[in-house]
Amino acid sequence: MRKDSVFNQEDSYLNSWYNITKGFGEFFKEKSANLKINPAEAMFLSKIYYKDGISQREIAHKLIVSEANITKTFKKLEEKELVYKTVDKENNARRNLHLTEKGIETFEECIDIFGEFDVITFEGYSAEEKGRMEKQLKEISDKSLKIIK
Numbered sequence: 001m002r003k004d005s006v007f008n009q010e011d012s013y014l015n016s017w018y019n020i021t022k023g024f025g026e027f028f029k030e031k032s033a034n035l036k037i038n039p040a041e042a043m044f045l046s047k048i049y050y051k052d053g054i055s056q057r058e059i060a061h062k063l064i065v066s067e068a069n070i071t072k073t074f075k076k077l078e079e080k081e082l083v084y085k086t087v088d089k090e091n092n093a094r095r096n097l098h099l100t101e102k103g104i105e106t107f108e109e110c111i112d113i114f115g116e117f118d119v120i121t122f123e124g125y126s127a128e129e130k131g132r133m134e135k136q137l138k139e140i141s142d143k144s145l146k147i148i149k
Contacts, residue, residue: 013140024117031113035106036080042114044073045099045107048083053096055088064145082106 006012047059060070077083082103088094
């Protein structure tokens with residue numbers, strides 16, 4: 001007899017989570033082909049867009065990745081002329097990250113893509129239902145992050 005699990009339940013949260021992630025990945029890939037960035041890079045840009053001058057360490061903390069990963073991603077985005085860094089005036093060891101004009105334009109296109117996906121996936125749900133679902137997902141997300149911290 002095989003063990004029953006969430007893998008075997010088509011309507012389980014695990015299968016739903018996988019399908020949402022896969023669906024969004026394909027949707028973003030198709031819609032952002034001209035931008036030449038992936039969803040993880042879009043999340044990186046978002047942290048700078050909403051907090052100009054953020055440090056690499058802060059981004060690593062917010063995205064729960066290593067600073068080495070952030071350095072690698074920054075270099076890729078810098079080569080694409082989307083980001084640049086400056087030396088912090090108060091701490092010479094700290095580098096502040098910024099978006100170029102092209103970076104701002106690129107991220108604002110990402111906002112539109114994320115928004116379009118949001119409209120499609122939440123079609124038929126009221127604002128209240130969407131809010132409740134977002135709150136529940138945030139709670140699940142927070143609990144899952146406690147496991148790795």
